[in-house]
Amino acid sequence: xxxxxxxxxxxxxxxxxxxxxxxxxxxxxxxxxxxxxxxxxxxxxxxxxxxxxxxxxxxxxxxxxxxxxxxxxxxxxxxxxxxxxxxxxxxxxxxxxxxxxxxxxxxxxxxxxxxxxxxxxxxxxxxxxxxxxxxxxxxxxxxxxxxxxxxxxxxxxxxxxxxxxxxxxxxxxxxxxxxxxxxxxxxxxxxxxxxxxxxxxxxxxxxxxxxxxxxxxxxxxxxxxxxxxxxxxxxxxxxxxxxxxxxxxxxxxxxxxxxxxxxxxxxxxxxxxxxxxxxxxxxxxxxxxxxxxxxxxxxxxxxxxxxxxxxxxxxxxxxxxxxxxxxxxxxxxxxxxxxxxxxxxxxxxxxxxxxxxxxxxxxxxxxxxxxxxxxxxxxxxxxxxxxxxxxxxxxxxxxxxxxxxxxxxxxxxxxxxxxxxxxxxxxxxxxxxxxxxxxxxxxxxxxxxxxxxxxxxxxxxxxxxxxxxxxxxxxxxxxxxxxxxxxxxxxxxxxxxxxxxxxxxxxxxxxxxxxxxxxxxxxxxxxxxxxxx
Amino acid sequence: xxxxxxxxxxxxxxxxxxxxxxxxxxxxxxxxxxxxxxxxxxxxxxxxxxxxxxxxxxxxxxxxxxxxxxxxxxxxxxxxxxxxxxxxxxxxxxxxxxxxxxxxxxxxxxxxxxxxxxxxxxxxxxxxxxxxxxxxxxxxxxxxxxxxxxxxxxxxxxxxxxxxxxxxxxxxxxxxxxxxxxxxxxxxxxxxxxxxxxxxxxxxxxxxxxxxxxxxxxxxxxxxxxxxxxxxxxxxxxxxxxxxxxxxxxxxxxxxxxxxxxxxxxxxxxxxxxxxxxxxxxxxxxxxxxxxxxxxxxxxxxxxxxxxxxxxxxxxxxxxxxxxxxxxxxxxxxxxxxxxxxxxxxxxxxxxxxxxxxxxxxx
Numbered sequence: 022x023x024x025x026x027x028x029x030x031x032x033x034x035x036x037x038x039x040x041x042x043x044x045x046x047x048x049x050x051x052x053x054x055x056x057x058x059x060x061x062x063x064x065x066x067x068x069x070x071x072x073x074x075x076x077x078x079x080x081x082x083x084x085x086x087x088x089x090x091x092x093x094x095x096x097x098x099x100x101x102x103x104x105x106x107x108x109x110x111x112x113x114x115x116x117x118x119x120x121x122x123x124x125x126x127x128x129x130x131x132x133x134x135x136x137x138x139x140x141x142x143x144x145x146x147x148x149x150x151x152x153x154x155x156x157x158x159x160x161x162x163x164x165x166x167x168x169x170x171x172x173x174x175x176x177x178x179x180x181x182x183x184x185x186x187x188x189x190x191x192x193x194x195x196x197x198x199x200x201x202x203x204x205x206x207x208x209x210x211x212x213x214x215x216x217x218x219x220x221x222x223x224x225x226x227x228x229x230x231x232x233x234x235x236x237x238x239x240x241x242x243x244x245x246x247x248x249x250x251x252x253x254x255x256x257x258x259x260x261x262x263x264x265x266x267x268x269x270x271x272x273x274x275x276x277x278x279x280x281x282x283x284x285x286x287x288x289x290x291x292x293x294x295x296x297x298x299x300x301x302x303x304x305x306x307x308x309x310x311x312x313x314x315x316x317x318x319x320x321x322x323x324x325x326x327x328x329x330x331x332x333x334x335x336x337x338x339x340x341x342x343x344x345x346x347x348x349x350x351x352x353x354x355x356x357x358x359x360x361x362x363x364x365x366x367x368x369x370x371x372x373x374x375x376x377x378x379x380x381x382x383x384x385x386x387x388x389x390x391x392x393x394x395x396x397x398x399x400x401x402x403x404x405x406x407x408x409x410x411x412x413x414x415x416x417x418x419x420x421x422x423x424x425x426x427x428x429x430x431x432x433x434x435x436x437x438x439x440x441x442x443x444x445x446x447x448x449x450x451x452x453x454x455x456x457x458x459x460x461x462x463x464x465x466x467x468x469x470x471x472x473x474x475x476x477x478x479x480x481x482x483x484x485x486x487x488x489x490x491x492x493x494x495x496x497x498x499x500x501x502x503x504x505x506x507x508x509x510x511x512x513x514x515x516x517x518x519x520x521x522x523x524x525x526x527x528x529x530x531x532x533x534x535x536x537x538x539x540x541x542x543x544x545x546x547x548x549x550x551x552x553x554x
Numbered sequence: 555x556x557x558x559x560x561x562x563x564x565x566x567x568x569x570x571x572x573x574x575x576x577x578x579x580x581x582x583x584x585x586x587x588x589x590x591x592x593x594x595x596x597x598x599x600x601x602x603x604x605x606x607x608x609x610x611x612x613x614x615x616x617x618x619x620x621x622x623x624x625x626x627x628x629x630x631x632x633x634x635x636x637x638x639x640x641x642x643x644x645x646x647x648x649x650x651x652x653x654x655x656x657x658x659x660x661x662x663x664x665x666x667x668x669x670x671x672x673x674x675x676x677x678x679x680x681x682x683x684x685x686x687x688x689x690x691x692x693x694x695x696x697x698x699x700x701x702x703x704x705x706x707x708x709x710x711x712x713x714x715x716x717x718x719x720x721x722x723x724x725x726x727x728x729x730x731x732x733x734x735x736x737x738x739x740x741x742x743x744x745x746x747x748x749x750x751x752x753x754x755x756x757x758x759x760x761x762x763x764x765x766x767x768x769x770x771x772x773x774x775x776x777x778x779x780x781x782x783x784x785x786x787x788x789x790x791x792x793x794x795x796x797x798x799x800x801x802x803x804x805x806x807x808x809x810x811x812x813x814x815x816x817x818x819x820x821x822x823x824x825x826x827x828x829x830x831x832x833x834x835x836x837x838x839x840x841x842x843x844x845x846x847x848x849x850x851x852x853x854x855x856x857x858x859x860x861x862x863x864x865x866x867x868x869x870x871x872x873x874x875x876x877x878x879x880x881x882x883x884x885x886x887x888x889x890x891x892x893x894x895x896x897x898x899x900x901x902x903x904x905x906x907x908x909x910x911x912x913x914x915x916x917x
Binding site for chain 2: 116117118119120121122124125126127131133135136176177178179
């Protein structure tokens, strides 16, 4: 099990430390926050490979963190003896007997700490130090990677050339359409792990024998003919036979079939669902680490629900999952406590959430939790009419829509405000919650929410009982009935409160688009001022 | 099997015992077999391949490789943060007054052989248990062949292994302790060479290990075995050797040969000639092998050019110090059938003289 991951100087991650959960990790973040890069880094350290190719082959200048490189260039330009940019990815593993071969003190922990682990580094190759020094006199943002080397080692300072067996890793990437020609490297790895060594040997032997048999039977007459034909041109006879070299091994010509259809002919969504099922299936050689990129891709809502259900059933303590996702369904369904949020500053974990809150959101896979997670600041309101009205109030006040200020206004639609506030509290988000008083004193309503409130960062805004039970009477009170009738464009005959309560959303929309001046209810105004800061 | 040491006599098939032990183990048992000399390492590897080739979890390492791979390399940062072991310096030695990193590692980052034991030992404590836990995770059982050759800090390392959960079986012939892994170190000098027996006995008293004696020699003729038992002073309390060599050739046992008859003797029996070192027996023009080099070898017959200490012992039973006794013991026990010692003045020795047939007729 991975206890800690530290990524330094690799692409977007200048220095990132993550403490993964034992079973499940849902990696969430805005676009360009480095989710996939983190997955890539983990796979690099565990397997020494990237997309099935060795790190040495794939090393390129864009792997290096642009900030580190820029720093290096400016500091060298100033004549400071700045160290050449390096990449260092460390995976710290649990200190258990079966991983002790990887145990040692060669990691970045201070004070010195011994634990099992693997590390991959891209460092200047000492054989080229003269060339590097020459280049560093006038460095450019594109590092001369030819003078670098990739060092893949255990924490015991032993070089690795092959992935240690204890670090079996399955990679499933549902984002892109891969080669159509057949089974890609990652799938071959997953398939290979399904077989016992004896089974493998047996298949391999029979495959070779049947190829040999083909050479003796089908090719026989052909070979007799060309044997004679070429005898005059060439001293030795020429014959055709099936290629028995390693590059034509059985693994290359095997593909899983789904209901009689070759795997590669199956739909994209089905392909990734099968890969996930294969990787997580309980068998002896199954992967210890499973990396899944955006499992929601290419899947309909129902298929995704089915897949998530199966993943939940297969998840176990001896397999650690890393999943990137943009889907709230995935997040809610697999459990909010597994969230690893790659925020703009430091990564945030969410594993101290009340188990009841976790199961609350599990039952509500449709709720857009990710919006709360990803938002910079957030306003929680009760329904769509509150949402629309708040937008107008905020825009009137600041000349910009809330979204333009990084503020997400979210309608809870009857969901528990307390759960939403707890989530915001754990994530450390600034939040303004608005609610109707429903005829109850605001102070009474605040009491059950008190543990999630924090002045200045999480506050609840409620209108005074005297100004009306819900949003509509509050607006009538603050705006004045006559002016509001103008804004809404309703006749004197209609009872304004009845009309507004019946046509909530329509009323809100008319308010939002009206060119008339609008005086907002005081609590809404305060909420807007609070969240804008 | 827990922790035990088998003290064997020369020719008792120690290495074969290890090989057979490995062959009899369950396949999944993870075993590390450690030896000291390069020759023994190859021998062990070759025999394991033959008798236990299906046991893929048996690994053979030299003692130094063991200390580098499982002690120095993984845990060096505990003594010198951020540093790595970049090599092994077999010949060099640190300056006598060197301290800190320079004590253990040369300028190119290679660990001095002479300091490796100490470094390894200090890292056991410095790693706060991680080093021992690591070994326990990797191996179920460690076997040490030629345990008599360990010296100085090696004994402290063995002590640490005795305290670990790894099963430990050490095999050696204390009487053959002619090589030392660290000739210069003053550390544990009292256990060096044949005195290692006292080390084992003190550990046995503490209940840390069991001592087994293996006194059967398959190599040496009963007369040679009996003579080899006299080499060490009885105060060592070594058990008597039992010979299982019942082969007879008509010239079996220990003989004295006068220098004038050496060439006749060599011509008749073709023994392997042995000497202490290149400096000894300069008067004899024979194809000599040094005592130390002969270690581990078997010859049907040997001819020994004695040192003055050996001469005194043979002539008058003057007991030898541990080092001299060890090397003479090695020389004598190389032979299967006969040992000839070149000696002109027999003193009080009762060993028979060999004479050429012509001389015998004259008598």
